[in-house]
C-alpha cells in the first residue's frame with residue numbers, strides 16, 4: 001500500500017474518499033506525516049465530489065502508535081517541540097472543522113495520538129482486538145492535545161481513568177465508554193462495515209450533513225486557542241529531563 005509512510009487519498013465513484021496513513025514504526029506520526037494528513041483532510045473537505053471521508057491506516061496489528069518517539073527524542077528546542085505537538089492539534093482541528101463526516105476504522109492497537117484520532121472521528125468502528133492506551137504519563141509528558149476530544153467523546157471519568165493509569169483498555173471497554181461506536185469481530189468485517197457505512201453517509205445531502213456535524217461539535221469553538229496553548233505545555237514537558245530519560249529508555253528497551 002504505502003510502505004514508505006505516505007498519505008494516500010482516493011475518491012471512489014460513490015463520493016467516499018479513502019485517506020490512508022501508514023508508517024513502518026507502527027503507523028506512528030512524525031510531523032511531516034501530520035502535515036500531509038491535515039492537507040489531505042482539508043482538500044477533501046473542500047472537494048465538492050467528496051461526501052464522506054474514511055480515515056484508516058495500513059496493516060492489521062496497530063492502528064496508530066501516536067507520536068513518533070524517534071522524532072520526539074531528537075527534538076532539542078522549545079519552538080520545535082511546540083511545533084511537533086501543534087501538528088497533532090492541527091490534525092484534531094482539521095477533523096473537527098471538516099464539513100464532511102469522517103469515519104475512522106481502527107483495526108488494531110491505538111496509543112496516544114492514535115486514540116485522539118479515534119476520538120475526533122464522527123463515527124468510529126473498531127475490531128474486537130482494538131485495545132487502547134494513553135502512554136503519555138509513563139514517558140513524563142501528557143495527552144494534553146488529544147484530551148479535549150477524548151473528554152468530549154468518553155466523558156471525564158473514562159478519560160481520566162485511562163490517562164492516569166496508562167494501562168491497556170480493551171476494545172469492549174472503549175465501546176462501552178463511547179469511543180468506538182461499533183465493534184467488528186475481525187479486520188475483514190471491519191473494512192466491509194466501514195465501507196458500507198461510509199457509502200450510506202455519502203448519500204446524505206452534503207449541506208445537511210455539514211450542519212449536523214457542526215451541531216454535534218457545538219461547544220468546541222474555543223478549541224483552537226486551547227490546543228495551541230496545550231501544545232506549548234507538551235512541548236515544554238518533552239524537553240524535561242524525565243521525558244528525555246523515558247524516551248531514551250523506550251528506544252534502548254531498558
Ligand SMILES: CC(C)(COP(=O)([O-])OP(=O)([O-])OC[C@H]1O[C@@H](n2cnc3c(N)ncnc32)[C@H](O)[C@@H]1OP(=O)([O-])[O-])[C@@H](O)C(=O)NCCC(=O)NCCSC(=O)C[C@@](C)(O)CC(=O)[O-]
Nearest residue numbers: 025026028065066067068069070112113135143144145146
Ligand atoms: C506499538 C507497540 C504496542 C508495539 O509493540 P510490539 O509489537 O511489541 O513492538 P515493539 O515495541 O518491539 O516495536 C517495534 C518497533 O517499532 C518502534 N516503535 C513503536 N512505537 C513507536 C513510536 N510511537 N515511535 C517510534 N517508533 C516506535 C519500536 O521502537 C521498535 O523499533 P525497533 O526496536 O524495531 O527499531 C509498542 O511499540 C508501543 O507501545 N509503542 C509506543 C507507543 C507510544 O508510547 N506512543 C507515544 C504516544 S505519546 C503521543 O502520542 C503524544 C500525544 C500526541 O498524545 C501528545 C498530546 O496529546 O499532547
